Amino acid sequence: MSLNLEEKKAIVAEVSAQVASAQAIIIAEYRGMEVGQMTQLRAKTRESGIYFHVIKNSLVRRAVADTPYAELAKHMVGPLVYGIGTDPVAAANEKFVIKVGAIGEKVISRDEITALAALPSREQLLSQLLGTMQAPIAKFVQTLNEVPTRFVRGLAMVRDSK
Numbered sequence: 001m002s003l004n005l006e007e008k009k010a011i012v013a014e015v016s017a018q019v020a021s022a023q024a025i026i027i028a029e030y031r032g033m034e035v036g037q038m039t040q041l042r043a044k045t046r047e048s049g050i051y052f053h054v055i056k057n058s059l060v061r062r063a064v065a066d067t068p069y070a071e072l073a074k075h076m077v078g079p080l081v082y083g084i085g086t087d088p089v090a091a092a093n094e095k096f097v098i099k100v101g102a103i104g105e106k107v108i109s110r111d112e113i114t115a116l117a118a119l120p121s122r123e124q125l126l127s128q129l130l131g132t133m134q135a136p137i138a139k140f141v142q143t144l145n146e147v148p149t150r151f152v153r154g155l156a157m158v159r160d161s162k
Helices: 005-020 035-047 057-064 070-075 110-118 122-161
Strands: 024-029 051-053 080-085 097-103 106-108
Touching: 005 057, 005 080, 024 070, 035 051, 057 070, 070 097, 097 110, 106 110
Parallel strands: none
Antiparallel strands: 024 080, 024 097, 051 080, 097 106
C-alpha cells in the first residue's frame, strides 16, 4: 500500500522534528527478527524515549537533508529500522545488525555503536556519579559522629565499672 503525497509530507515532517532534537541516530537492519522480538524492542525503546520506526528510506533521506546527519543518507539502503533519540546509549541496541549511526555530525561505525550499547544508561551513570560524590561527605559525617559516640561509650564503661 503506497502513501499519498500528504501522508509522505507528514512522515517527513515527523522525522524531521525528531532529527532536529536528536543527539544520536542508529540505522540497523531488522532481517531475521521475529515479530515478538520486534514488539518487545519497540516497547523497550518507547520507554527509553527513543523514536523507533521502520520508515521508507527515501522519506528519511529527505528528513535528514540539510542536517548534521546528512552523511547517513548514503547508508540508507535495504530494510532498515531507525532509532532516533536524545540519549545515545539508549538508542544503541545490540539485537540488530547495525549498519551505521551518527552522534552529532560524526558518523560512527558498527563497533563504536556496539561499545555505546554496552554502556550503562544515563540514569545509572548519574546514580553512580551521585554515589561517588556523596561517599566522602557520608564518611566525614560518620567520622564526626564517632567522636561523641566513643565519649558516651567511655562514660558508660566508667559508670558500669563503679
